[in-house]
Amino acid sequence: MIATALRERRSETIRQALAEQGLVNAGHIHLDYSTPELVEQVIQRKEGRLAVGGAVVVGTGIYTGRSANDKYIVEEPSSREQVAWGKTNRPFSPENYERLRRRVMAFLQERDLFIQECRAGADPRFQQRVRVITQWAWQAMFARNLFIHPRTFNEMIQEPDYTVIVVPGFKAHPQEDGTRSEVFIIFHPGRREILIGGTGYAGEIKKSIFTVMNYLMPQRGVLPMHCSANIGVDNDCAIFFGLSGTGKTTLSTDPERRMIGDDEHGWSDQGIFNFEGGCYAKVINLSAHAEPEIWGCTRRFGTVLENVVMDPVSRRVDLYDSQFTENTRAAYPLTSLTNIQANSMGEHPKHVILLAADAFGVLPPVAQLSNEQAMYHFLSGYTAKLAGTEVGLTT
Template identity: 50%
Template sequence: MEKLELQNLSLKSRGYYQLTVEELVQQTLLRKEGVLNDTGALVINTGEFTGRSPADKFIVKDEITRETVDWNKFNHPLDESYFLILKDEMLAYLVQQSDIWIRDAYACADPAVRLKLRVINENPWGNHFAANMFIDPAETELKNFKPEWLIIQAPGFKANPAHHGTRQSNFTVVSFEHKTILIGGTGYTGEIKKGVFTVLNFILPQHNILSMHCSANEGKKGDTALFFGLSGTGKTTLSSDPERKLIGDDEHGWDEKGIFNCEGGCYAKIINLSAEYEPDIFGAIREGALVENTMFINGTNKIDFKCKAITENTRVSYPLNYIKNSKIPSTAVTPKNLFFLTCDAYGVFPPISKLTYEQAMYYFINGYTAKVAGTEEGVKEPQVTFSACFGAPFLPLHPGAYAHLLKEKLENHQTNVWMINTGWTGGAYGTGKRISIAYTRAMISAALNGQLNEVAYQPHPVFGIQMPQSCPNVPSEILDPAKTWADRKAYDKTALALAQKFKENFSLYQNEYLEYAL
C-alpha cells in the first residue's frame, strides 16, 4: 500500500494515499469499524450523528463572502481567526493519529469546470465514501495532480465552542479564501458531499452555471430530464428508470452546453428499500458499496431495511456505474423536461400538472413537500416543509440568484416544467391513500414521450397549474384531486389553507427575487 508524505499540509505523520476500495474495506474490517453484509457491502455506524447538522455549518465571513453570502439560518458566519485555529488544531490532531487516509479526486464530470479535491480522513471508511462519491483521476493525471480544495474530516476531533467559535463540538466550516472544508466531531459522511456541493453552489453561478439539487436521466433518443425534490419525494427512485440512462441522483450543473453530474456516485436512502420497487438501488448494495446506520435481521447479516432503530436516514453510497444503465461520463444535453416532485400529504395537489415559467419560479423558490410525523409521538397531521430551490441548507447565495438562472435557462431552451405529486390522493394522510408509484411512472413516461402534448388541460381552481384530463395507463378520475375526495368542501378548505402557507413562505423571498429578475 502506497503512502504519501503530506509536507505541504504540515503533517509529519504518513498517510495511506489513493487506496482502492477493496483495501479500504479490509482496513475498516481490521480496525473493527465495520462489518460485511450478506452481499459483500461494508456496513458502518457513523456514531452520534446519523444525518447532517445544518445548525453547525459555518462559512468564514471575509472579503469574498461578506457581501455575497446570504447569511441566514443555514449560512452561519465564522470569523477567520476561528477557522485558522480549527485548521491548525485539526492538523495537529491528525499528526497524533497512527494512520490517516488521503484521496485526490474531481468534483464535476465536465472537465471545463471540475474541481480538484484532496480529501483527508481519520478513518478508512470516510475515504471509502470519498472514493464512491467523487471522480477518480486517471493514473497519468495523479502524477501532476495539484488540488484546489482541501477537505479534512476528523470525527474524533471535538470543537470547544468557547475556543473555536462553534455552537457545539461538531462542525462543518467552509473557507472560500483558503479553499478548505473542515469537518469535525461527526462521522456522518454526507457532510463531506454536501460541503463540496455548498462550494459548487457558490462558484458555479459566478460562471452562469446553474447548480442544482436534482437527479437526472437520459432517454434512448438522447433527451434529458431533471428531477427536483426534497427527501422522501422519490427523486432517486424515479430517476432510476430501466428505460433511461442515469446521469446522476443528486447534484448537477447546467451550463450552455448542457448538464453534468457534480459527483461520481450515488448516496441513496434505503429505509423500506425493496427489490420490487427499487431494483437498481437494491442491486447496488454489494461489494464496494458503503451502507450506513442499518441493523441486521436477528441472527443474520442481512440488512433489515424496515428497521429504524438507529435512524430513518439509513443510507448507501456506491459508484455511479453500479447502476447498470448509468451514463459515464455523466454529461448530457440541455434538458427537455423538468419535474418538481412533492410528496403532498395534504392530498390537494394533482398527481401531475404542467407549469408556466412564472409558476415554475414560484414553486422552485418555495421548494414544497409535506411530511408526516412519526406516529410514536401520536402526531398524525401533515407537516408543511419548504426548502428554497429544493436545497436551502446548501445555498450560499440568495435563492433568487438560482431562480433567476433557472428561469433564464428554461426560457432559452424551452424546457417543459411539470409538477408531480408522489403523496396522497382521495384525502390527506390518514384518510386518503398514497398515489401508486406505477401510476406516477406512467405519468412521467407520458410527459417524457410527448403523449401529454395534445391532451386537454384544465386549471387547478386554487393553484392555477394545468391538469391533464387524460393520461395513458392512468385512470382519468385521479387526475383531478378534488374529484377523489368524498367531501368537496373539505378539499377546497384544505387547498386554500395550503395555498396561504405558500404565499406566506414566498413573501420571505419575494423582494430579493424581484431584484434578481430585473
C-alpha cells in the same frame, strides 16, 4: 512494485505539504487506496462489518443526519461579496477558524490518515480537484464512491483545488471555538478548505463539496442544482428537483432511461452535468421489486451502508428496520448501476419535474405547470420534510 514506489513517493510529498500547513507529524498516510484495500482496513480497524454480498455496514454514532445548523462559511475578503449571508449561510470569523484549525491539526498529530484524490464536476471545463483527508477508512471509501476518480497518473498527482479535512473524533468547544455545538462544517473560500468535525455522518463530506460548487459555479455562469437527472433514447434529458427523500434517486434509475446522476448537477450553456461520480441513496423500506437497481447495490461489494440494521450472525441486512434512523443510506459508485450515461453529461433538459413529499394533501398527485407556475413553485420549494435527513427532524 512500480505502483507501490510511486504511491510512497507521493505520500511523502503530501506529508511535506501537510507539515507546511500545520500537521507536522502525521501518522501513516494511506493514499488513494483501492476499494479492496479500504475494505480490508475497515475490517482490520473494526470500523464496520461485511454483509452478505460484500457491502460494508457502518454506524455513524449519534449523528445520523446532516447538522444543517452547524454549517458555516468563513467571511473573508474573497467571500464577503459572493455570499448571501443569513440563516442558511452563517458567517464564521477568520480568527475563530484559524484557532479551531490549529486544534484540529494538533489532534491529528501521529494519527493515521486516509487520503483520496477526487474530482467534482463531470464537465472538464468546470471540474474541481478535491483532496479528502479522513480519520476513518470507511469515510475514504465513501469519498471514493461518491466523487469522480482521476483518469490518469498525471491527473492524480496534480495539487487539489480544494481540501476536505474530516475529523469525526474531534469535538469543538463552542465557547472557545465560536461554534454552536461540538459539530462543525466550515468552508473557508480563501484557504480553499473545508473542516468537518464532531460528527461521523459521511453525508457532510458530500454536501460540503456541493457547497463549494454552489459557491463557484454561479461565478462561472453555471446554475448548481439539487436534482437528479436521466436521459432517454432520443437524448431527451429530464431533471427532478426535490429535497432529500422525495424520490430523486428512484426516478433517475428508470430502467428505460440512462442515469446521469441522482443528486447534484450543474446547468451550463451547453447542457447539464453531474457534480458527482456516485449515489447516496436513502434505503429505508427499499424493496427488490419496486427498486431493483438500488436494492441490488445494497448487496454489492464496495457499497457503504450507513446505519442499516444487520443480523450479526447471518450478516443479512434488514432495510425495513429503522431502529437506528429513518435516514439509512447506501453509498456506491455510478458504475455499480447497469444503465448509466457514461460521461455523466446531457443536453439542455426537455423535462423539468418538481417533487414534493406532500404529507398534507395540498398538492394534486401530478400537475402540469406553466412557466410562471413552475418558477413560482421552484422558488417556493414547497415540501413536507422527511424524518431523519437532518438532525432534529422527526416529522
